[in-house]
Amino acid sequence: MKTILIIDDSSSLRRIVHEALNILQFNILEAGNAEEAMAVLKVTSVDLLILDWHMPGMDGFDLFLSLRDNPQYTNIPVIMLTAEDRKDSMLKAIRAGIRHYLTKPFTHEDLLARVVQVLKLDLS
Amino acid sequence: MNAIKPLSQKEFLKIRDLLVSVCGIELKPDQDYLVETRLTELAIEIGAADFSEFHRAIIAEPELLPRVVDLMTTNETLWFRDDSCWNTLREVLLPKFFKQLEAGQPKIRVWSAASSTGQEGYSLAMLIQEECEKLAVPSLAERFEILGTDISTAAIFLGRAARYDSFTISRGLSQERRDRFFESQGGTFQLKQSIRDRVEFKHFNLMDNFSPLGIFDLVFCRNVAIYFAKDFKEQLFEKIAKQLCPGGIMLLGATESLFSLNAPFANRSHGNGLYYEVIKKG
Numbered sequence: 001m002k003t004i005l006i007i008d009d010s011s012s013l014r015r016i017v018h019e020a021l022n023i024l025q026f027n028i029l030e031a032g033n034a035e036e037a038m039a040v041l042k043v044t045s046v047d048l049l050i051l052d053w054h055m056p057g058m059d060g061f062d063l064f065l066s067l068r069d070n071p072q073y074t075n076i077p078v079i080m081l082t083a084e085d086r087k088d089s090m091l092k093a094i095r096a097g098i099r100h101y102l103t104k105p106f107t108h109e110d111l112l113a114r115v116v117q118v119l120k121l122d123l124s
Numbered sequence: 125m126n127a128i129k130p131l132s133q134k135e136f137l138k139i140r141d142l143l144v145s146v147c148g149i150e151l152k153p154d155q156d157y158l159v160e161t162r163l164t165e166l167a168i169e170i171g172a173a174d175f176s177e178f179h180r181a182i183i184a185e186p187e188l189l190p191r192v193v194d195l196m197t198t199n200e201t202l203w204f205r206d207d208s209c210w211n212t213l214r215e216v217l218l219p220k221f222f223k224q225l226e227a228g229q230p231k232i233r234v235w236s237a238a239s240s241t242g243q244e245g246y247s248l249a250m251l252i253q254e255e256c257e258k259l260a261v262p263s264l265a266e267r268f269e270i271l272g273t274d275i276s277t278a279a280i281f282l283g284r285a286a287r288y289d290s291f292t293i294s295r296g297l298s299q300e301r302r303d304r305f306f307e308s309q310g311g312t313f314q315l316k317q318s319i320r321d322r323v324e325f326k327h328f329n330l331m332d333n334f335s336p337l338g339i340f341d342l343v344f345c346r347n348v349a350i351y352f353a354k355d356f357k358e359q360l361f362e363k364i365a366k367q368l369c370p371g372g373i374m375l376l377g378a379t380e381s382l383f384s385l386n387a388p389f390a391n392r393s394h395g396n397g398l399y400y401e402v403i404k405k406g
Contacts, residue, residue, distance in 0.1 A: 109199035
């Protein structure tokens with residue numbers, strides 16, 4: 001079973017994403033900030049991160065950059081799920097290596113479709 | 125990290141022209157960021173070093189097109205979306221179909237042409253069940269054949285699974301229907317088998333030939349053509365018209381119309397709702 005880590009400072013948003021992902025039966029973990037995310041990543045093998053941009057402390061984009069530049073985590077794909085909807089930010093994220101960029105409000109159908117694509121799940 | 129060169133303006137124009145000519149998807153001049161943010165993942169997956177290579181790959185491998193269309197469009201759907209549409213179904217179209225069945229027509233075929241994760245087809249199946257019970261002829265419900273198609277493999281999978289989270293289930297579905305037609309399973313809601321069995325799902329690309337799908341009495345084509353250029357809209361509606369039986373009906377989204385389009389349909393209205401009856405020549 002694939003493991004997905006949701007990183008968002010809003011517990012209600014984490015719960016909504018958690019519920020949406022439950023449809024496809026993943027092992028789902030949550031972190032409320034970058035520090036908590038790093039603690040999870042140190043002890044758990046994670047297949048995908050769903051990451052908010054604006055969080056207290058280290059923001060999501062900086063967290064992504066630090067993971068990308070760490071050989072231990074560089075291959076973990078990241079979907080950015082954020083209220084940050086400026087074109088420049090979207091392009092900056094994608095050019096840095098974020099695999100998909102979804103803006104809030106999002107549809108659960110789109111989120112699941114992107115997760116399926118990134119994890120290359122066989123749905124046949 | 126895999127990488128691809130940022131999209132240049134020249135590449136954007138080439139991809140924009142290709143999307144409109146082959147897929148009918150029309151992008152505005154300032155939507156270059158959409159191409160880059162939505163298609164980079166696919167471009168990297170197929171090994172393109174830049175968007176010029178990606179452009180060449182789409183031309184050389186048409187099987188990539190459905191994935192491009194899927195990424196460039198949005199999967200958004202609700203239960204019983206647009207009240208006027210469902211009022212028209214309940215008050216005009218279903219009574220007409222029930223009469224046809226009672227007069228001996230073996231079945232009524234319905235196509236949900238962009239079914240996404242199933243809400244449209246399943247909403248119809250629920251409504252048919254309710255209306256048949258009101259008429260005390262529940263067996264009529266079994267004579268409706270509902271086909272849901274979508275270009276997204278993920279959407280089709282989710283539609284077949286018919287399991288929804290609490291947020292998705294709440295979008296347009298009454299508590300009464302939720303209690304009646306779904307079973308709660310650890311925070312998710314599973315549609316009951318009797319309604320799931322009424323809808324068949326198939327992966328299908330609206331750019332393909334429609335003939336293998338057969339002839340329909342009713343086609344839902346709601347919020348599909350909004351992405352398309354005028355020529356493509358006309359082609360789409362012409363193709364749908366060919367798959368409708370005489371007197372067959374097409375339903376569009378609440379904000380859509382056939383105004384200024386050359387399409388073989390007559391406008392019909394009921395309350396605030398519009399529906400479109402096919403005009404068959406000869």
